[in-house]
Structure formats: structure tokens, C-alpha cells
Amino acid sequence: MRYFGSIAFNGTSFVGWQNQPNGVSVQATLEKAIATITQKKVNITGCGRTDAGVHASCFYFHFDAELNYELGHFVFKMNALLPDSIYIEELIPVGHEAHARFDAHHRTYRYYISGIKNPFKIDQVFWFRQFKQLDIEILTEAAKILANGEDFYAFSKTNTDVKNYRCNIYGLSWCQLFENTLVMEISANRFLRGMVRLMVGACLNAGLGKTSLEEIHSAIHHQKRLEKAWSVPAHGLYLTDVRYPFLNESSVEKAYFFEPFGPFSQ
Known part of the structure; x- marks a missing residue:
């Protein structure tokens, strides 16, 4: 039987999702918990x-497994085994051909930036020292240029193994949540390695006057890498929504509960 698992995690202590020899991954941690139970x-x-x-x-x-447990009880046992940085919400039985990566048709990321140094969110939000110098109108214009792109070669890491750099952008915008908090939200059918962090960096450099809108236009329409390319720190980035044709519920509201400026922040 194939199951989909729905989780949230704080990536601070992990080397990423995928198994790697140089540290603990989210994938390895979940596999260990499932193996312990089954x-x-x-x-x-x-x-x-x-x-x-x-x-x-x-x-x-x-994952594929024969589970001799009621699913709610299995989820309870997994949460008991997992570290505090990973929460599993539910397991969903799906068809044997359903694929978590290839069947996802819509993904959303948010990047959080704060103008205030908050010691309680130091690993959850990017504290940007030049926050007050940002031109919000220029940030918005840069986002519009990027949203109209189709080939994102200039906004991907160089050592990538993808066959093409085309992505369908469904939405890209900047929002000022509070006086000292900005968030960039972007939705697309797929993302290249490092793409979102490079796009955020390009917008911030434009907002500071370090990169022109013309340079961003050239990068997106002529695949010319920016001279001052900047990949912003990882800890401000969140994957917030993933959608499938066979799962009807949007996870946007559910995901918002776990983010640094969720329902208990105001």
C-alpha cells in the first residue's frame, strides 16, 4: 500500500531533505522512525x-508499506519518535502510482525578512540590516519582471542536473506584513535548485539600487546571470503549499499556523 505523509519541519538542524553522508537529513529521520515502528x-x-x-x-x-496500525495511531507513534523539529500531521492512502514529487503541480514558497533583530526567531527569519533603505516600489517592479519569465537559467545554481530551466510562475509578490516585516511569496509548477533565494537576492539588490531593473530583465529574458547575484540565507525560506490533482485540500491555511508570523504573532 502506498501512503502520502503530510509534515512540517524546522530545517535548522538538518542538512536538507535528502539523505547525505555529511549529516542528518529530514528524509533519514523519517525513514528511521517508520522502520522502528514497522x-x-x-x-x-x-x-x-x-x-x-x-x-x-x-x-x-x-512510501510503500503494509501498516498493521490504525493510521491515526501510526501518526501518534511517529510523532513520539520524531524530534521536536519534525511534525507529521497525517498519512493518506493513495493509489500505487501516486508520486509525491512528480505529481505535484503547484508549489508555493515564502521568504521572510525582518528589519528587527529578534533573538527568538534568529533561525526562522532573515534579519536584514539594510531593511530601512529598501525601496518597496522597486521590489514590486522587480517581482513583476521575474513573474513574466519563462527560462530561469540565470536564477539557478550552476552545478545542477536539470534538462531545462523552464518554470511556469503562477504568482510572485512582495507583501509588507508589519512595519518591519516583508515576505516574498512565489508559486510555480516547479523550482530550480537555489532559484527562490537568488530571486529574493535580486529583488533586494534592486531595492537597494545595487542592481537595475534592466539587469534583471536581461537576466530573465536573455539568460544572462547577474553580476551581483546574491543567494540570500536559507533560514528565511519556507515551503508553504504543495498541491496534487488527487488531494483536494489546499494546505495554505494549515501551513500558515506553523510559520513565524502565524496566528499568534499579532
């Missing part, structure tokens, strides 16, 4: 490959 080795597949330090308020994975 007494069988299991391989899980995630909906994406988040980098070290990146968080997820909504993330799906799938």
Missing part, C-alpha cells in the same frame, strides 16, 4: 529537495 526498512520519496536550513510548513512524502 521493523522493516523503508525508502521514502519527498515532494522536493529543500536545502540545509530551509523550513517547510507543508511538505509531502510517499
Whole structure:
């Protein structure tokens, strides 16, 4: 039987989602918990490959197993085994061909920036020392240029193994949540490695006058990498929504509960 798992995690202490020899991954931690309960080795597949330090308020994975437990009880046992930095919400039985990565048709990321140094959110939000110098109108214009792009070669890491750099952007915008808090939200069918952090960096540099809107236009329409390319720190980035044709519920409201400026922040 194939199951989809719905989780949220704080990526601070992990080397990323995917198993790696140099540290503890989210994937390995989940596989260990499932194996402990079932007494069988299991391989899980995630909906994406988040980098070290990146968080997820909504993330799906799938695995195949014969579970001799009521699903709610299995989830309870997993949460008891998992570290505090990972929460599993539910397990969903799906068809045997359902795939957490390849069947996802809509993904959303948010990047949080604060102008205030908050010691309680130091690993959850990017404290930007030049926050007050940002031109919000220029940030918005930069986002519009990026949203109209189709080929994002200039906004991907160089050592990537993808066959093409085309992404369908469904939405890209900046929002000022509070006086000292900005968030960039972007939705697309897929994302390249490092893409969101490079796009945020380009917008911030534009807002500071270090990169012109013309340079961003050239990067997105002529695949010319920016001279002052900047990949912002990972800890401000959250995967917040993943959608599938066979799962009807949008996870946006659910994910918001786990983010740094969720319902208890105001």
C-alpha cells in the first residue's frame, strides 16, 4: 500500500531533505522512525529537495508499506519518535502510482525578512540590516519582471542536473506584513535548485539600487546571470503549499499556523 505523509519541519538542524553522508537529513529521520515502528526498512520519496536550513510548513512524502496500525495511531507513534523539529500531521492512502514529487503541480514558497533583530526567531527569519533603505516600489517592479519569465537559467545554481530551466510562475509578490516585516511569496509548477533565494537576492539588490531593473530583465529574458547575484540565507525560506490533482485540500491555511508570523504573532 502506498501512503502520502503530510509534515512540517524546522530545517535548522538538518542538512536538507535528502539523505547525505555529511549529516542528518529530514528524509533519514523519517525513514528511521517508520522502520522502528514497522521493523522493516523503508525508502521514502519527498515532494522536493529543500536545502540545509530551509523550513517547510507543508511538505509531502510517499512510501510503500503494509501498516498493521490504525493510521491515526501510526501518526501518534511517529510523532513520539520524531524530534521536536519534525511534525507529521497525517498519512493518506493513495493509489500505487501516486508520486509525491512528480505529481505535484503547484508549489508555493515564502521568504521572510525582518528589519528587527529578534533573538527568538534568529533561525526562522532573515534579519536584514539594510531593511530601512529598501525601496518597496522597486521590489514590486522587480517581482513583476521575474513573474513574466519563462527560462530561469540565470536564477539557478550552476552545478545542477536539470534538462531545462523552464518554470511556469503562477504568482510572485512582495507583501509588507508589519512595519518591519516583508515576505516574498512565489508559486510555480516547479523550482530550480537555489532559484527562490537568488530571486529574493535580486529583488533586494534592486531595492537597494545595487542592481537595475534592466539587469534583471536581461537576466530573465536573455539568460544572462547577474553580476551581483546574491543567494540570500536559507533560514528565511519556507515551503508553504504543495498541491496534487488527487488531494483536494489546499494546505495554505494549515501551513500558515506553523510559520513565524502565524496566528499568534499579532
